[in-house]
Amino acid sequence: MSCAAACIFPPAAPAAPIPARVFSDHMVLQRDMRAPVWGWAAPGETVTVSFKGQTVSATADSGGRWRVDLAPLPASAEPAQMRITGDRDTGGGGVVISDIVVGDVWLCSGQSNMEWQVSRSDNAAAEIAAADFPLIRHFEVSREPVTMEPKKTYDKWMVCSPATAGDFTGIGYYFARDIFRRHNVPVGLVNSSWGGTGIETWMSEHAILADRSFRITFYKWIEEITAYPERLAAYDRALANWKSDAAKAGAAGKKFAKQPPRPPESLYGQNKPARLFSAMIAPVIPCALKGAVWYQGEHNAGRPDGYGALLSAMLRDWRARWGQGDFPFVIMQLPNYKSGDASSIKWARLREEQERVAKTEPNTELVVMIDLGNPDDVHPTNKLEAGLRLARTVRARVYGEPIEHMGPAFARAEAEGAGMRVHFSHADGLHAKGGGPAPGFEIAGADREFVWAPARIEGATVYISSPKVAKPVAVRYAWRNAPETDLYNKAGLPAAPFRTDDW
Structure with missing residues (x-):
């Protein structure tokens, strides 16, 4: 049941209030902040929610929607029960939700690589057999491309066990497991993802129409x-x-x-602009969150220009609708994938758009995965390392652990002799894993013709030169769809792709 649907088709005088579908047995409720609880009832009905010693009430509006806010709660692994009753409840018992724990809730959204399950990832059998973590919970939002009338069947929270873990989002599971092991707090994953979808379907119509350039494009989509x-x-x-x-x-x-x-038909069905926002994001707003993880972009890689503007607009709109301020938002940067010929750079340009958003939007992080892809398959199966890199970023930037969370990052470049010297930040222990010159660098002169050039590592810098370029003016690294990369820091994290030109 989506929020939009319930406003259009409110339940007709239910025997008991209907909570939003994210409120079900085994859920994880966000700690340390007010926690909205909402749903639908008969218009004018008074709804009361009782949980962990708190009792709060609200009156359903003319559309039947009600909402209460629970006061902040500390983390707790002790199962608790929530009771929701209405003053017109003829049955008298209301709705009882059992086995609720309090911890950190993370929204996991995007397309197929976020959707990709543990069961389809590397070493699945052994990982699933060892997945006995009852304080890690997973809620998968139904993939409904069309907003439907509310029904009495709801999505369910799953408790992590060998019987259920195979269906969890792979990246989300490995991320949650690492956070749980290190912080001993329940972790809930709200998985709202759908393979093969563009960013436009995850944006609200308001976010699309708010910008003139988006608006023109939106109307063209509608015409199509x-x-x-x-x-x-x-x-x-x-x-x-x-x-x-x-x-x-x-x-x-x-x-x-x-x-x-x-x-x-790429803009039809689930790819219609704003469709999955209404069907798969709106239903979980304003569920209290610790943060959100976004893994999407493959569908948009063929048209990378403007992706960053779309992502920023989506992010700002989501944050405004959730009403939690600038909650943490982590972007999983696209990995290496051999789309098109060897010289194709559309994926590189989309990665640049993702990086730009991470640098300009507050409380927004980027996880570099340029070495974790499969050049021949858009679905890399090493979700363990991707999840651990995500966890490392969150541990440092959200939980405040004093650890290195990113690989070598471009700081500046300057001409030096017949070559160029590139300076990096986060470059302690800068090295090429293969032991030789670092591959993946290109330089160009005023003619804008890039050539591959060997790179010599010197401290936290790299010196690049080629006899084919007498006076280099620009340098690029890993600037291909599926580049050759081998540059890391001592934390084992890869250097991020970059370019100094805007050609």
Whole structure:
């Protein structure tokens, strides 16, 4: 049941109030901040929520929606019960939600690499067999591309065990396990992800229409979507004619034309702009969160320009709607993937857009995964290392642990002799794992023609030169869809891709 749906189709005089679907047995409630509890009841009904010694009430509005806020609670692994009752509840018992623990709740959103389960990741059998962590819980938001009338079947929280862990988001599980082991606090994962989806479907219509450039594009999308049924019908007619003509030509031993192309449907179904925001994000707003993790971009990599603006708009809109201020938001930067030919840089440009958002939006972090991809498969299966890198970033930037959380980062570059010297931050123990010159560097002169160049590591700097470039003016590192990389710091974290030009 989505928030939008319930406002359009409020339950008709229920026997008991209906809580939002995230409130169910085994849930994790966010610690140390006010925790909204909301749902639907008959308009004007007084709803009372009782939990851990607190009793708070609210009156359902004309649309049937109600909300109360619980006062901040400390972390607790002790199972507790929540009771929700209405003054018009003819049954008298209300709704009872059992086995609630209090800890940290993380929203995990994006497309297929966030959706990718433990069962499909590396070493799955052994990892699942050892997954006995009852204080790690997982809630998967239903993948419903169309907002539907509320039903009495809800998504459920799953307690982590060998029987359930295989269905958890892989990256989310390994992240949660590391946080739990180090901080001994219950961790809840709210998994709202759908493979093959663009960022536009995860944005609210308000966020899209607020910017003129987005608005123009949005209306074009609407025109395309509106015209799609007729285009599909025209395709079906053309296909039928082609089959008939092909059969005749084949029978006569003649060549026949290629099959007509099917009209693209990337903006239809779950990819309609704002659709999954309404169906999969709105239903969990304003659930109290510790933070959010975003792993998306593969779908948009073919058109990277402007992705950063879309991501910033989405992030700001989400934060405003949640009403928790600038909660932590972690971006999983796209890994290496061989999309297109060897010189293609569209994925590199999208990574740059992701990095720009992390640098400009408050309380926003970036996890570099340039070495964790599979060049031949858009779905790398090493979710363990990705989850641990995510956990390291969160441990340092959210939980305040004094650890290195990022790899070598570009600081500045300058011409030096016949080459260029690049200075890095976070470069303690800078080295190439392979032991030789660091690969992945390119330099160019005023002609803007980049050539590969060997890189010599000197302290926290790298010196790059090539006899093919007498006076270099620009340098790039890992600036390909699937670049060769080998530059790390002593924490074992990879250098982030960068470029000094804007060509």
